[in-house]
Structures are given as C-alpha cells and as structure tokens.
Amino acid sequence: MSFASFGEFLNMGGHALYVWLSYGAAAGVMLYNWAAARRQQRRALQDVLDRMRREAGGRADGRAGRGDEER
Amino acid sequence: MTLKELWHRLGSPRWFYRISGPLAWVLGILALVLLVSGSVWGLAFAPPDYQQGNSFRIIYIHVPTAIVAQSAYMLMGVAGAILLVWRMKMADMVLAATVPFGMTMTALALFTGAVWGKPTWGAWWVWDARTTSMLVLLFLYFGLYALRQAIPRQETAGRACAVLAVVGVINIPIIKYSVDWWLTLHQGATFRLTEAPAMPPEMWIPLAVNVLGLYCFFGANLVGRLRAEIVRREARTAWVRALAAGELQTAREVSEDEVLRMGPGPGAGR
Incomplete structure (x- = not known):
C-alpha cells in the first residue's frame, strides 16, 4: 500500500481532482461503450422481429403481397 | 481447417455470429478482471513518482487508451484495405463497428492527457507534436463517422470510408514518432520492444495489465457491435x-x- 490512510488515498497528495476526474471519465466511457453495444444488439433483433410481425399481420389481413413490399 | 478455409469462413457473417457469442463473454470477463486489478494496483499500491507525485497515476488510464485508440485505427486501415481489394462485406462491418469505440478512446486519451497536463506542464492544452497528431486522429474518427452518415448507399459509403481509413493510417507513425522527431513537452514512449521500461516493475506491471485489459475490452466491444451490425445488414x-x-x-x-x-x-x- 502506497498510502498511510484512506483519507490520504482519496487526497492523492493534493492531486485528487486530476486523478479522480481521469478515472471517473474512463469509467463513464467504458460503461457507455458496454451499454451501447448491448442496446444495439437488442434493438437490431427487435427490429427484425417487428418487421416479421408487420409482414405476418399484412398476410392475415388478406393484403398479402402488398404488406410484404414495404421498404 | 486450412488457412484458406478460415479466410473464407471469416468472410461469412453467419459463421462469425455463431462462434462469437461466447467469445464476447470471455473477453468481457477477462477485461473486467484485468482492468479492475490493474487500476486498483496502479491507484493504491504502485509507488508515487519522485517528481510528479500521485498525479502520475493517470498513466494507468492515459497510456492504455492512447495505445488502443491507435490500434483500433490500424485495424480499420487493414479492414479498409481488405474491403477495397477483396470486397469482403465483413471487412466493412468491422470498419463500421470500430469507429464509435475508437472515437471514444481517442477522446478519452486526449481528455486524460489534458487533465494530466494541468498539474504537470501547468496547462490543459499545448500545441505539441504528440497532442496535435492525436487531435488529428480524433478528427479522422469524426470524418469516418460523418462520411458513413452522409452517404445513403451502403456499398458506396463502405468504399469511401475504406479509402479514408487507409489514407489516415499515415497519421499513426506520425503519432508514434512525434516525441522523437520534434522537440516536445510530452515524455517518450513508456514501452519499447527493444529495451526494458525505464520505470521500476511495481510501476509498469499494473500498466501492462491495464493495456492488456483494455485490448480485451476492445475485443469484447467490437464483437458485440459487430453482432448488431450483422443482424442489421442481414x-x-x-x-x-x-x-x-x-x-x-x-x-x-x-x-x-x-x-x-x-x-x-x-x-x-x-
């Protein structure tokens, strides 16, 4: 251990602002990247399913063919 | 599996999707373990620098992010070249999936550099060869991001981004050698292939752990974003x-x- 007490550890020899700002920003960027990748995977699969639902709905309404052509 | 078969399989989004699920988890858990242990070690157990005191502990964030930001760009350059030569659609997906991660890493390297520069150099920012070439890297990432948004046809956008990614690789050796070619405030490289680090092991081992951990995080994140990209395009x-x-x-x-x-x-x- 390089510090005598927890208070000294937090104080970082007077450089607390710089050290903790860096580590805080890093944690934020990591969390953002993790969450973004996760959200994109879920959304991509959800979009595929939504499209399948629309197409199935189109067929059930007797508008087969037309509903399938969208986009 | 021969090398040629592997090459063909890597070009298949379906094959990659099937094998990559567990890969993302393994890399993600490895990243978490390495980054937490490297950071705790660097923050609490490494000795303070004899000149900079405790502000030097920013190195455990700053150096790994700067290394990985450049590696991500190199990967995009390689992917861009593969796309231009072999028209492999997976290469374009790799390129697209790397941009957001590389951009945030470059921004973080610049931010932590500024925060470290204030107590060490007395200024948040200096127009120094290393900092300026890193800023150019950030603009290259912005350019790649904007270019893809601006071109609606996927194939055209992919090829335009590939050209920009390949051309931009020229900036990587400039960043690397900027501290040797020009007079600069920025300190020299921490790790060199040919000689032992100037720091004592209790300072550089946690740094190496964090570099490795961030590479694992990059791998996990790339796989995750790539899987989303595959689902979207297929x-x-x-x-x-x-x-x-x-x-x-x-x-x-x-x-x-x-x-x-x-x-x-x-x-x-x-």
Whole structure:
C-alpha cells in the first residue's frame, strides 16, 4: 500500500481532482461503450422481429403481397 | 481447417455470429478482471513518482487508451484495405463497428492527457507534436463517422470510408514518432520492444495489465457491435429471422405460437 490512510488515498497528495476526474471519465466511457453495444444488439433483433410481425399481420389481413413490399 | 478455409469462413457473417457469442463473454470477463486489478494496483499500491507525485497515476488510464485508440485505427486501415481489394462485406462491418469505440478512446486519451497536463506542464492544452497528431486522429474518427452518415448507399459509403481509413493510417507513425522527431513537452514512449521500461516493475506491471485489459475490452466491444451490425445488414435472410424469433422467445418477448404464425417470411431461402 502506497498510502498511510484512506483519507490520504482519496487526497492523492493534493492531486485528487486530476486523478479522480481521469478515472471517473474512463469509467463513464467504458460503461457507455458496454451499454451501447448491448442496446444495439437488442434493438437490431427487435427490429427484425417487428418487421416479421408487420409482414405476418399484412398476410392475415388478406393484403398479402402488398404488406410484404414495404421498404 | 486450412488457412484458406478460415479466410473464407471469416468472410461469412453467419459463421462469425455463431462462434462469437461466447467469445464476447470471455473477453468481457477477462477485461473486467484485468482492468479492475490493474487500476486498483496502479491507484493504491504502485509507488508515487519522485517528481510528479500521485498525479502520475493517470498513466494507468492515459497510456492504455492512447495505445488502443491507435490500434483500433490500424485495424480499420487493414479492414479498409481488405474491403477495397477483396470486397469482403465483413471487412466493412468491422470498419463500421470500430469507429464509435475508437472515437471514444481517442477522446478519452486526449481528455486524460489534458487533465494530466494541468498539474504537470501547468496547462490543459499545448500545441505539441504528440497532442496535435492525436487531435488529428480524433478528427479522422469524426470524418469516418460523418462520411458513413452522409452517404445513403451502403456499398458506396463502405468504399469511401475504406479509402479514408487507409489514407489516415499515415497519421499513426506520425503519432508514434512525434516525441522523437520534434522537440516536445510530452515524455517518450513508456514501452519499447527493444529495451526494458525505464520505470521500476511495481510501476509498469499494473500498466501492462491495464493495456492488456483494455485490448480485451476492445475485443469484447467490437464483437458485440459487430453482432448488431450483422443482424442489421442481414435482416432479410432466413437465418437472422429465425435467430431473432428464437432469441426473443427465450427472453419471453414473443410467444411460440406467434413465431409459428409468422413463418420464415419472404426472406426465406436467401
């Protein structure tokens, strides 16, 4: 251990602002990247399913063919 | 599996999607373990620098992010070259999936550099060879991001981004050698292949742990974003439709009856 007490550890020899700002920003960027990748995977699969639902709905309404052509 | 077979398989989004699920988890857990231990070690156990005191502990964030930001760009350069030469669609997906991660890493390297510069150099920013070439890297990432948004046709956008990615690789050796070629405030390289680090082991081992951990995080994040990109681009194929139905059925967001009713749809057989 390089510090005598927890208070000294937090104080970082007077450089607390710089050290903790860096580590805080890093944690934020990591969390953002993790969450973004996760959200994109879920959304991509959800979009595929939504499209399948629309197409199935189109067929059930007797508008087969037309509903399938969208986009 | 021969090398040629592996090459062909890497070009297949479906094959990559099948094998990459566990890969993302393994890399992600490795990243978490390495980054937490490297950071705790660097923050609490490494000795303070004899000149900079405790502000030097920013190195455990700053150096790994700067290294990985440049590696990510190198990867995009390679992917861009593969796309231009062999027209491999997976290469374009790799390029697209790397941009956001590389951009945030470059921004973080610049930010932590500024925060470290204030107590060490007395200024948040200096127009120094190293900092300026890193700023150019950030603009290259912005350019790649904007270029893809600006061109609606996917194939054209992919090729334009590939050209920019390949041309931009010239900036990487400039960043690397900027501290040797020009008079600069920035200190020299921490790690060199040919000689032992100037720091004592209790300072550089946690740094090496964090570098390794961030590479694992990059790997996990790239795989995750790549999987999303594959699903988006292959959305009309039968295998992705079956996959979406299966995954969301497991998550109980859709019932088995509904999946059966929808059938494979017009994407089947493609």
